[in-house]
Amino acid sequence: MLNVITPSETKERLLKAIGAIEKNDPRLREELRRIRRSDKFLDEARSLEGFGGALENMDGGMALETIVLRVGRPVLEIHDSTAVLEFRDVESAVWRDKLTKAQNLLTPAITAVGRIELENDPRFDWVGTGWLIDRDLIVTNRHVAEVFSEKRGNGSNFVFKTGKGGMPVRGFIDFLEEAGRTDALTFQFAEVLHIEPSPGPDMALIRVRPSRIDRMPDHIKLSAVTPQRQQDVAVVGYPARDSRIPDQQLMLNIFGDVYDKKRLAPGQIIASSANELQHDCSTLGGNSGSVILDLKTCEAVGLHFAGRFLEANYAVPAAIIDQRANKWRGKPTTVKRKEDIDDDTTGGPNPGNSTDYTSIQIPAPATGASTSFTIPIQVTVTVGGAAAQAQVGHNGHPMAVGEEGEAFITEANPDDYNDRTGYDPHFLDTEVPLPILLPHSKRKDILKLTGSDESELKYTHFSVMMSKSRRQCFFSACNIDGLTSVSMKRGAWRLDPRIAVNAQIMKECYGNPPKFSRGHMTRREDPIWGTKAAARQGNDDSMHVTNTVPQMQSMNGGIWLELENYALQNARKDDMRISVFTGPIFKTNDPIRFGVKIPLAFWKVIAFIHDETGELCATGYSISQKSFLPEEEFIFGEHSTAQKPISWIEAQTGLSFGDLAELDPLNTSEESFEMPLESLQQIRFF
Structure with missing residues (x-):
């Protein structure tokens, strides 16, 4: 939106x-x-x-x-694959000089960029931009390819969608479509080789069928050099008139009322990392899939995929494209630098990867059953079978020691929780209510307290809502007071007596690797504030298994762990209060490990009164713990934190955050958007 x-x-x-x-x-x-x-x-x-x-x-x-x-930041017309150095009444000697020097190298690169066109599609005649990276291989965006193609079943093959009259949609690329020109240089798509699964890079690879009549343009070389900030670049693509742009007259002034045709827009790189580029060239929605060319070499440094009006544009770096493409053209990866090795979520074979994959069996201690999965290392695993030993906790409740030596408080009285007030929606002096599950099927899955119609498990300073089918929380919501926060040692894990024991995951999937850790949704330290008694109670309450979800042993660290602290630093200094919502993204096809469905991704929403603006702000984040091996074999692998639109979190979870989504600074993205975070300073609060 x-x-x-x-x-x-x-x-x-x-x-x-x-x-x-x-x-x-x-x-x-x-x-x-x-x-x-x-x-x-x-x-x-x-x-x-x-x-x-x-x-x-x-x-x-x-x-x-x-x-x-x-x-x-001009937008130039292209005639005969050459940028027309006419600047619509406003001459730029600077850009004329730069583009003239690059002209000989620019022309063949421009020739390799085409408009993706569709036949039999009931909605669109064309959907974006693509460009050649090999003699018959083009790259475009995932969100472009998904318009006309989809995965077949659970395999790795892609098919063209059914279009008008029950006929399959056919895709083409036209390397001309220039202003004032009616001829075409069109090649039909032979097959969609790969669509990168979300939340991976926004890219797709398509094989183009050669023609007996027309010669296909030479492909664009992918740069092996990481672009630097302030480096001169140019975007080549097909900007389309966009009704979503808030100022149509301003769009007209910049683009000159020439849309749907091949254009060149020079600019600069404004940020560069291994996972994402940002540039400031002038683009519109039809630029999805455009090439970003280094003006000195005219090699491709990136694949444009998203933009924010008058702010920044985003691109997939060439090194990632090269890595993915080499799995389909059978060549070793040319870029060997460590920072260019990205999370592999393609599901295709990697000829350049010499790692051996070994299948291992993990015996289940109680039942004698086993689970087989493939991991990219050779591992020998021995799981002990010692019986649990009974102990007594500091509060007199019986405790159990599990197989990994973890202590559990296994019994308590539901009446002990009568004084828990839970999450306070008025904590920030303006109402921020708990999120609401909208889909009826998910509302039916909400677990109610035993003998009650209540579904909110209230603890000290936070609340949890549980899923019956998953035995994990839909979300945990916490109020944090940074001024009165204190540190305490962690206590024993606890079961909640207000719901059935078999509605909670005590052990099963938890333990030493390759099992999972109990990932706190509300961080353990977050509810430890207030009076000494309240802080102690918040510490104890945070250790309930209802507040945990299976996560990789190393996942809960880095930027993800520091989001709350950074928000507190930016909150109003006179009270330093924030409210945080955290939870997993449940999918029906989540993998089962050790008898438990494991979520692959997690989300977080943080709301607070910003110290600089004095206004309520809200931001969303996600982190993934997934990657895929050939034949869709699942492993847990790399994970990274990204700032995401709250509306995206709502779509993924079925939750509604009410007015918070409207406050989100990413809610104005014109194209598919996410912002991978390499530092906390990248976060946009407003």
Whole structure:
């Protein structure tokens, strides 16, 4: 969903974007300053006033900035695979010089970029951009390929969807589709080789059928060099008119009312990491799948997949494309640097990977049954079978010692919990209620307290809602007071007497590797605040197994573990309060390990009054603990944290967070969006 951006927000984004351009390119800064002093462009700016949208009620100076942006980040037409160095009445000597120097290398690269077109599709004639990375192999975005293709059953093969008249949709790529040109250079798709599963990189690989008549363009070389910040690049693709852009007149000023045709838009890299690039070239929705070219070498440095209006655009780095593509073209990966090795979720064979995969058997201690799975190392596992020993806890409740030596408090009185008030929706001085499960099928799966219609398990400073079928929580919601927080040693694990013992996972999948750890949903330290008695009770309550979900032993660390602390640092300094919701993403096809369905991904939503704005803010996050081996064999592998739209979390879980989704700064993404986090400073709170 795209929120409407107000005129004042548009002005702010416009000035910020131009300020960044001027800061990063001294030559361009001087050129833009000259434009501001030009009588010609001052007159044009005055003529722009009163067109409506974000330009309505702008003074001439603000309208002039839209012209400045058009010069600083132009969008050029392409004729005969050559960028037309005409800048729509506003000459940019800087970009003319840069593009002229790159012209000989740019032309063959531009030729290898095409528009993805469909036949028999009931909705679309074309859906995005693709480009050749080998003689008959093109790359585009996952969200583009999924329009016309889908996976067949549980295998790794993809088929074209059924279209009009029951006929299969057919896909093509046209390497022309230039403004003022009616001829075509079209090749039909032979097969969809791979669509990267979410939450992996937004990319897909498609084999193109050669033609007996037309010669296919030469492919674009993937750069083996990580692009640097402020590096000059150009996006080549097919921007489409986008009704979601909040200011149509501003879009018209930048793109010149030429849509659906091949265009070139120069700009710079503004952020670079092993997993994602950010650039500031001018793009629209049809640019999904566009190539990002290094203007010095005209090699591809990335695959454009998403953008935020007047802020930033996002791309899959070339190293990741190269790694995925080599599994289908049978060549070793050319990029060997450690930072370019990405989470492998393709499900295809990896010829460049010399790791041996060994199948092992894990005996179940109680039943004698075994579980077989494949892991990329050779492992010998011995599981002990010592009987549990009875002990007595510090509060007099019986305790049990499990196979790994963990202590459990196995009995308690439900009446002991009568003083627990749970999550407080008014904790932030503005109501932030618990999320609500919307699908009827999921509401039926909510576990109620024994002998009660209540489903909220209230603890000290947090609450939990349980799933009957999964015996794990749908979510845990916690209030955190950073001013009165204290540290305490952890206690024993606890079962909750208010629900049946067999509705809780005590052991089964938990233990030393290869079993899982008990991953706290509400972190153990989060409810430890307030009076000494309340803090102690919060510490004890956090150790209930109802507040845990199976996770990899190493998962609960890094940025994921620090999200709450970073939010507290940004919360209003006079009270330092935040509310946090955390839970798993349950899927029907989650793998079963040690008799328990294991969720593959987790989410988190954090709400607080921001110290800088004084307003309630809300942000969402996800982390995955999955990767796939050939033949869809499941293993637990790499995991990374990403900032995600709260609306995405709602779609994945069936939960509704009410007004929080509207406060989310990522709620204005124009295209498929996520923001992998390598540092806490990347987080956007507003």
